[in-house]
Amino acid sequence: MILRIDFDSEVPIYVQIKNQVIEGIARGEIEGDEELPSVRVLAEDIGVNMHTVNKAYTMLKEEGYIKIDRRKGAIVSLNLDQSMNRFKEDLNENLYYYMAQCYNRGLSKDEIKDYIDKVFLDFNKE
Amino acid sequence: MILRIDFDSEVPIYVQIKNQVIEGIARGEIEGDEELPSVRVLAEDIGVNMHTVNKAYTMLKEEGYIKIDRRKGAIVSLNLDQSMNRFKEDLNENLYYYMAQCYNRGLSKDEIKDYIDKVFLDFNKE
Amino acid sequence: MILRIDFDSEVPIYVQIKNQVIEGIARGEIEGDEELPSVRVLAEDIGVNMHTVNKAYTMLKEEGYIKIDRRKGAIVSLNLDQSMNRFKEDLNENLYYYMAQCYNRGLSKDEIKDYIDKVFLDFNKE
Amino acid sequence: MILRIDFDSEVPIYVQIKNQVIEGIARGEIEGDEELPSVRVLAEDIGVNMHTVNKAYTMLKEEGYIKIDRRKGAIVSLNLDQSMNRFKEDLNENLYYYMAQCYNRGLSKDEIKDYIDKVFLDFNKE
DNA sequence: GTGGTCTAGACCACG
DNA sequence: GTGGTCTAGACCACA
Incomplete structure (x- = not known):
């Protein structure tokens, strides 16, 4: 890598x-x-x-x-449960902010969802 | 506000x-x-x-x-086109990182999409 | 201080x-x-x-x-609840070890308890 | 063991x-x-x-x-008298620190003493 | 070999 | 003024 x-x-x-x-x-x-x-x-x-x-x-x-x-x-060595709450708070706050920007700029929900689908292909490929 | x-x-x-x-x-x-x-x-x-x-x-x-x-x-006074490219780069980079974390932690695409739907309700209500 | x-x-x-x-x-x-x-x-x-x-x-x-x-x-600014579990694990492990040493060296429970009482006077004095 | x-x-x-x-x-x-x-x-x-x-x-x-x-x-072969002073210094220092943490976190003397009683049962059982 | 600690000195962002 | 980041180089404990 x-x-x-x-x-x-x-x-x-x-x-x-x-x-x-x-x-x-x-x-x-x-x-x-x-x-x-x-x-x-x-x-x-x-x-x-x-x-x-x-x-x-x-x-x-x-x-x-x-x-x-x-x-x-x-x-x-993944041990992610312990930090799950902190992560979710951080994720919610940041996603909310980015979605607000998308909305203001006229990017639709579907465009974002398409992007998410594309990214997940990167992760599931093996 | x-x-x-x-x-x-x-x-x-x-x-x-x-x-x-x-x-x-x-x-x-x-x-x-x-x-x-x-x-x-x-x-x-x-x-x-x-x-x-x-x-x-x-x-x-x-x-x-x-x-x-x-x-x-x-x-x-919205004039967001000028900063659109910078925004998209920033968005892609950050979404990619957050989605990687979601994947590692076992959060599914659908859970994220549901959250996005919920957030957009906040924006479309007027 | x-x-x-x-x-x-x-x-x-x-x-x-x-x-x-x-x-x-x-x-x-x-x-x-x-x-x-x-x-x-x-x-x-x-x-x-x-x-x-x-x-x-x-x-x-x-x-x-x-x-x-x-x-x-x-x-x-005390916000100790979040780290309470980690603390208790650490405390139990260490107290257990120190008590084992006390027992091996013939120090009685009561001597230790007296010491604890003495220390807490230091904390409650105001 | x-x-x-x-x-x-x-x-x-x-x-x-x-x-x-x-x-x-x-x-x-x-x-x-x-x-x-x-x-x-x-x-x-x-x-x-x-x-x-x-x-x-x-x-x-x-x-x-x-x-x-x-x-x-x-x-x-226990011959612990020689290291008794060193032990007591170490014990005092560490107990003091742990008791300070207990006090800050609202753990009472009695809770600690109960724990000590419980541990000593482990040692006296034979 | 590894990471952990400490020093000395620098630049930057924040308020 | 504050803390946050980074560098360069040192010594030590651990395995």
Whole structure:
């Protein structure tokens, strides 16, 4: 799996890393029990500091996507129930805001639903 | 229309103001050609710094939601075509990320679509 | 309130800071809605790096002891219900271990209970 | 006696081993003069490195729980007086911190004492 | 080898 | 003024 970091983005680098790992898991590019590269290796690969990668991994751990194993490093291991409530609150708030913008701009429900269908094909393909 | 600011939130106050105005427009609580309260009045109302409200208004103008008139203050005036491309990029990126999370957490397309239907009822009611 | 840091301790400095703030709150030395010193000021005071204090504050926030306000910095604000389960698990595990040691060393239940009574006097005194 | 190692825990493995042996002694599952499994065998059993078990045994020896005999291996042999002062300091410090948390969270002295009673039943049963 | 901690110093966003 | 992010480089504990 290849991470593409936009250094000019307003989105913090560690958030970009975290989000792309989550997207990679959804697409099946990263599987359960798979080991992520070590913080140092990944940092080297994408040309950022070790601490930046470390922060991304720490957040992935807190959100229940990975476990940190002293022997093997970071391992994908989904334990998402614990953070389900926080996620739903965040999702509702953000979806509401984006839907409001869509409505104001004349994008219809159906266009959005079509997009969602398209995205889910990306996730179900294997 | 009432703005509810969460001072404990990680979302910057000016973003909260901006977003709630956009949501208010979608719900029909704020209509076209309606004047928004002056920067000074709104700042006083919600207990924040004048500059903070000013920043929110400036962004609303940049996104094409309002016009700033030296005599009348801020007037709702939708001119959203100019920012359509930027919006779509942002929407696609964020929806993709949220859908990835939904997929990982076992939320189905249909649940999301139901939520979208529910939200749009909020917007079409007038 | 004065923090005493033991730089030779195996306990990380940020943990020492976090724990002493929690103890200060229990003793009533730090009250609700009270502002903690800024990360830079406290770091200067106790002679550590800003980031170390920042990490302590971030953990206090995550455990529900303080809120971070963009305007005022860190404010004591108890919201401990959310982390109650995690706390109880941790407490049970650790108490069990310490009680096992007490039993092995011949310390009686009553001695421990007396110590607990003594400690709680420290907390109820105001 | 069965050791349960949590490889996902933040508690180092050798500490988990050490603590569980101490708890096993308190519960009477391991008795005085009993031989512990050899470093090699135990390491094999729980699937960890030999050095890790060795470190746990060394600490148990330092705390006065076992003796290392070149012929027989590790033998339970309590000699806890030497480490009593260190233990009491550690106990006081940690109990104080945990009691502070209990007080902040509204857990009463009596609830804690009840828990202690319950735990001691585990130890006195033989 | 791994991650965890700490330092020193920089820049930026927010209010 | 505040905290948030990032870098560079160091040392340590763990396995």
